[in-house]
Amino acid sequence: MFKPLPHSTDASVPVVVNGAAVSVPAGSTAAAAMLLGGAGHTRSSALSGEPRAPYCMMGACFECLMEIDGEANQQGCMVIVREGMRIDRQMGKREVRE
Amino acid sequence: MITAFDLAIVGTGPAGMAAAITASELGLSVAVLDEQPEPGGQIYRGVERLAISRAKHLEWLGPDYAAGLDLARAFRKSKIEYFDAAQVWQIEPVENGRLFYKRNGVTGILNAKKFLIAPGAMERPMPVPGWTLPGVMTCGAAQTLMKANGLAPEGKFVLAGCGPLLLLLAAQLLRAGVRPAAILETEVHRWAALPRLPGFLAAPGYLGKGLALLREIQSGGVPYHKGVTHLAIKGDTQAREIEFACSGVTHSEPVDLVLLHQGVVPNGNLAWSMRLAHEWDDAQRAFRPVLDAQGRSSNPAVLVAGDASGIIGAKGAQAMGQVVACAAAIDIGRISKQEVNERAIAAHAELAKHRGARPFLDTLYRPAQQWIAPRDDNTLVCRCEEVRAGEIRRLVLEQQCPGPNQMKSFVRCGMGPCQGRLCGLTTVELIAECRGVLVQDVGYYRIRSPIKPITVGDLAALDVPLRSDAVNP
Ligand code: FES
Numbered sequence: 001m002f003k004p005l006p007h008s009t010d011a012s013v014p015v016v017v018n019g020a021a022v023s024v025p026a027g028s029t030a031a032a033a034m035l036l037g038g039a040g041h042t043r044s045s046a047l048s049g050e051p052r053a054p055y056c057m058m059g060a061c062f063e064c065l066m067e068i069d070g071e072a073n074q075q076g077c078m079v080i081v082r083e084g085m086r087i088d089r090q091m092g093k094r095e096v097r098e
Numbered sequence: 099m100i101t102a103f104d105l106a107i108v109g110t111g112p113a114g115m116a117a118a119i120t121a122s123e124l125g126l127s128v129a130v131l132d133e134q135p136e137p138g139g140q141i142y143r144g145v146e147r148l149a150i151s152r153a154k155h156l157e158w159l160g161p162d163y164a165a166g167l168d169l170a171r172a173f174r175k176s177k178i179e180y181f182d183a184a185q186v187w188q189i190e191p192v193e194n195g196r197l198f199y200k201r202n203g204v205t206g207i208l209n210a211k212k213f214l215i216a217p218g219a220m221e222r223p224m225p226v227p228g229w230t231l232p233g234v235m236t237c238g239a240a241q242t243l244m245k246a247n248g249l250a251p252e253g254k255f256v257l258a259g260c261g262p263l264l265l266l267l268a269a270q271l272l273r274a275g276v277r278p279a280a281i282l283e284t285e286v287h288r289w290a291a292l293p294r295l296p297g298f299l300a301a302p303g304y305l306g307k308g309l310a311l312l313r314e315i316q317s318g319g320v321p322y323h324k325g326v327t328h329l330a331i332k333g334d335t336q337a338r339e340i341e342f343a344c345s346g347v348t349h350s351e352p353v354d355l356v357l358l359h360q361g362v363v364p365n366g367n368l369a370w371s372m373r374l375a376h377e378w379d380d381a382q383r384a385f386r387p388v389l390d391a392q393g394r395s396s397n398p399a400v401l402v403a404g405d406a407s408g409i410i411g412a413k414g415a416q417a418m419g420q421v422v423a424c425a426a427a428i429d430i431g432r433i434s435k436q437e438v439n440e441r442a443i444a445a446h447a448e449l450a451k452h453r454g455a456r457p458f459l460d461t462l463y464r465p466a467q468q469w470i471a472p473r474d475d476n477t478l479v480c481r482c483e484e485v486r487a488g489e490i491r492r493l494v495l496e497q498q499c500p501g502p503n504q505m506k507s508f509v510r511c512g513m514g515p516c517q518g519r520l521c522g523l524t525t526v527e528l529i530a531e532c533r534g535v536l537v538q539d540v541g542y543y544r545i546r547s548p549i550k551p552i553t554v555g556d557l558a559a560l561d562v563p564l565r566s567d568a569v570n571p
Binding site for chain 1: 152236242274
């Protein structure tokens with residue numbers, strides 16, 4: 001759905017998107033990494049199970065809820081990638097965690 | 099111990115940055131908080147980074163974007179305490195009240211005599227059939243991906259809706275060599291806007307820039323469909339096809355990505371959570387906080403600047419940031435009205451110019467009824483709780499559900515994680531339409547803090563009592 005633009009000297013940050021290694025520009029958000037990794041949908045609705053994906057990229061819509069480093073319900077468009085970050089789809093209802 | 103400031107500013111877009119610079123120059127002790135890791139807000143998002151590692155992108159995004167760099171640099175130099183990546187989730191709207199934020203996973207509290215909020219704008223929700231499918235985003239989202247992440251759409255994509263941001267994005271992408279498959283422009287109201295042209299012309303640069311954008315899009319060879327009256331996005335697990343109608347003919351095109359836009363509206367949840375008095379701005383079809391000419395709200399502890407006060411654009415927001423910071427300094431007693439006069443008058447004049455351009459733009463791009471109160475019963479209005487337009491209509495017509503807060507208790511509309519940000523305006527427009535009353539008589543959701551996601555653990559880690567009565571009377 002998205003591709004990197006040329007003419008960038010941003011360093012690359014290796015992350016793992018849905019189990020696959022992806023390199024994303026430094027300063028990117030986890031939601032951007034998902035889109036760059038061609039994830040299609042990034043979560044499924046907790047109610048109907050229908051697929052959803054980031055919509056606003058500015059923290060308003062909460063469509064980008066995903067699992068980051070194993071922690072569910074993270075707002076992917078508000079999290080900046082770090083080396084080795086594991087970014088996974090969040091399917092269905094979040095698990096209740098303490 | 100809680101650090102105390104004269105003024106706490108929320109937001110580092112043009113209004114917040116300008117307010118911070120002015121307030122510090124006037125001798126106030128200032129805390130500035132913003133949820134992003136770098137200053138700029140959405141409009142100047144990432145501008146400092148681009149100057150370093152993506153100069154070409156800065157050129158593509160254009161001089162109005164690059165102008166944010168000077169402001170960001172001045173902001174960095176100003177004597178303020180800047181809390182970057184800090185999400186403000188509650189403010190006690192009283193003088194010497196507390197502001198609660200979360201930063202690096204830790205909850206913090208600070209104290210301020212006054213609060214100046216500048217949370218900016220967000221895109222107006224544009225509920226059309228299929229808008230929740232992956233492969234449907236907003237024009238602003240694509241622009242953010244370009245600014246903050248250096249990404250551009252791939253495959254066949256269209257821009258659908260109307261407004262300056264849509265045209266700007268098309269031009270910015272074309273400069274980067276990325277061509278939209280089409281622009282599907284919903285009806286614009288040229289004739290109605292015409293009488294408001296003088297104010298627009300009086301604001302320097304607006305007309306020239308608008309025309310230049312249109313020329314760029316035209317010479318880029320993007321198919322430009324005008325007067326679109328119907329849109330529907332189709333697909334199983336992903337947008338695959340867009341259906342649109344103009345001049346009475348329905349078309350259908352395969353797509354990979356649809357970028358929607360129907361103007362911007364104040365980002366209101368923080369102001370609502372503090373119970374500031376609001377009014378309906380019918381020209382902008384949105385609620386805005388009731389303010390005096392200096393940005394003072396109905397609550398003496400709170401001032402509002404920038405697009406959150408009603409849409410005024412980046413340059414207007416910057417001027418208003420200065421105006422409101424002057425008012426805050428006077429109210430706090432740091433400086434007399436006379437001492438600040440010259441500065442305030444200049445900022446006021448600048449603000450008035452940019453405000454003067456709005457009536458033309460507001461009328462030209464006023465969203466038609468079908469984009470804000472979807473015709474098709476099956477269209478999702480509340481994306482979080484999956485409430486459809488037909489359900490809302492049925493509850494109003496058959497169950498006499500009178501307003502948005504009752505709608506919450508009926509079907510949890512607006513009660514999901516986005517706290518009504520993406521359904522609030524649509525819900526109240528639908529209710530008003532069904533009841534045959536004005537939107538201002540329907541009102542808005544009661545928004546409660548925390549307005550940002552915090553966990554029970556975050557709350558437990560706070561070793562102070564929450565005076566929630568100050569916020570949720
Ligand atoms: S994409 Fe909307 S909140 Fe993240």
